[in-house]
Amino acid sequence: MSNPQYPITNSQSQILIPQFLEGKKHQDERGIITYNNDFDASEIKRIYTIENNSTDFIRGWQGHKIEQRWFSAMKGTFKIQILSIAYFEKGLKGLQPYSFVLKADQMDILHVPAGFVSSIQALEEGAKLLVLADYKLGEVDDEFRFEYHADDFLTIK
Numbered sequence: 060m061s062n063p064q065y066p067i068t069n070s071q072s073q074i075l076i077p078q079f080l081e082g083k084k085h086q087d088e089r090g091i092i093t094y095n096n097d098f099d100a101s102e103i104k105r106i107y108t109i110e111n112n113s114t115d116f117i118r119g120w121q122g123h124k125i126e127q128r129w130f131s132a133m134k135g136t137f138k139i140q141i142l143s144i145a146y147f148e149k150g151l152k153g154l155q156p157y158s159f160v161l162k163a164d165q166m167d168i169l170h171v172p173a174g175f176v177s178s179i180q181a182l183e184e185g186a187k188l189l190v191l192a193d194y195k196l197g198e199v200d201d202e203f204r205f206e207y208h209a210d211d212f213l214t215i216k
Contacts, residue, residue, distance in 0.1 A: 075172035077141045077157050082131075082166030093166040098129070102193040108133065109188040111181040119178025120205040126194045128171045130179075132163040135186025140178045141171055144203055161188070176203060 082095040111118060122128075122144060130139055140156040160182070161167045171177060179188065194201070 075174070077159070077172065077175065078170040079159055080168040080170065082168065084165045093164065095131075095166045095168050098168045100191070102127075103129070103191045104195050104198075105192045107190050107192075109179060109190060110186070111179070114181050114184060114186075117178050117180045120176040122171070122176030122203055123173060123201045124203065125173050125199050125201040126192055127173045128177075128193075129191040130161060130169045130171065130177075131166060131189045131191075132161040133187040133189045134163050135181060135183035136163070137161045137186055137188050138180045138182055139169055141169075141175050142177075144174055144176055163187075176205060 142156045
């Protein structure tokens with residue numbers, strides 16, 4: 060399989076859309092190697108982890124107009140949903156976010172370009188999510204938070 064086009068844009072505009080980079084796993088008598096050769100880490104300036112207290116808790120909606128982020132499950136499984144910040148600023152309802160499931164066992168990576176907010180839900184107790192960003196903490200004033208209302212969305216339960 061060849062490398063996917065990067066960055067991916069919506070065919071109707073030049074707006075970047077979230078991109079799922081499927082990881083791989085190799086196992087032999089020596090052990091297991093998980094990898095993601097399609098991921099380019101050259102823009103990364105900061106890393107941190109997220110561990111939700113409960114699988115019932117949804118951490119959202121938070122994002123950035125300037126900063127882009129990459130997510131990868133280190134342990135367990137996460138459901139991550141993504142929406143353009145513009146939808147929240149317009150107060151739209153009945154939206155269907157991009158929805159992704161990240162699993163730790165094969166190093167999948169989700170790229171979230173600038174201009175999006177995310178919601179993050181651990182699907183397993185003890186799950187741990189790695190987050191990578193292209194700006195250092197405090198380097199830009201670019202944090203956007205929107206109140207979460209389950210009835211605003213079509214796919215969040």
